[in-house]
Amino acid sequence: MSPIRDSEDQDITVVRRVLDGDTEAFRVLVERHQSRVLGMGMRFLRNRESAEDYSQEVFLRVYRSLPTFRGESRFYSWLMRIAYHMAIDANSSVRRVESLGEMEPVDAGRTPEEQLLYLRTREAVQHAMKELPSYHAVCIELYFFFDLKYEEISAMTGFPVNTIKSHVRRAKIRLRETLADSVTEA
């Protein structure tokens, strides 16, 4: 079983436990997904404090809405859809938001090789995002930073799947060029 599939199954199991009355089980979902929700908050609200307040509200909303989760999509996708719409409500202008790609890179205990690869990848994705208006660039960001699938991004943003694929493809081409250069340099 793949790690992604495994993690999805675990989410569903936890959701069932919460719906059966085990409120404490919700802790697992908060621990598992808080980084991504906080990341979404940082993108839209630009400061840690507001992003944390926003993230709390997202998890509270998710908890209250849990009875409406039908399991037709991944729990993570459902959660991020709520998070995305709440972020837009919190900051109605997508044009003014700061991208995660523009934030100060942080060394997260990577090896030097990983750090170099991370910076190169980030630079390529950031470059591809700058070529698009910010309301389209969000598609690239949701794909690369939040691991969302084409269909999921389409459901969240309302953009057609083919438009999203085309934006992501452009970013991947940029990434190939950057990584091919780094291979040559090495």
Place this chain on the structure above:
Amino acid sequence: MKCAEVIERYFDLDHGEPLPVEIATHIETCTSCRELISRMNSGMQLLSVSNTGDIKDTGESRAAFTDTVMHRIRSDSATIANEPAPSEALGRWIVTGIIIIAALPLASFSRSVQWLHGILGGSLDFPMNLVLGLLVAVYSLLFIGSHLKAIARWLHLRPEVVRRKTV
């Protein structure tokens, strides 16, 4: 299959989508494609918010955040538990409504209204009906406003899916 074609097809793959057999077969034998795809996959994994330190997470701050959320959820659950059940609350609204409606015709038989009627005569009817009408209207509006979801369900209304325009 040529390398360029393999990479082009790889670009179209979504997260978690398995490699098609022809691509998998090609990269088994082609070192440059294998290396490029492996580097791209590793780079994309490192970029994921869950794997980066971009949001400056520490174990301590993560635990504190989780505790805060859980505390709020417990308080929220307690509040919900202390609230009357929807059916119980609806029952109270209905009983109050019935009392108001039953009181309307009875109001004209009350001593004070009859005393006023003795002084003002027929000119009391219009303001009296206006006040009672307003009372019923306000009560109805409050009832509808606080039971919108239940009324929508009862009328089989489905909320329209609103596509948020980010443009």
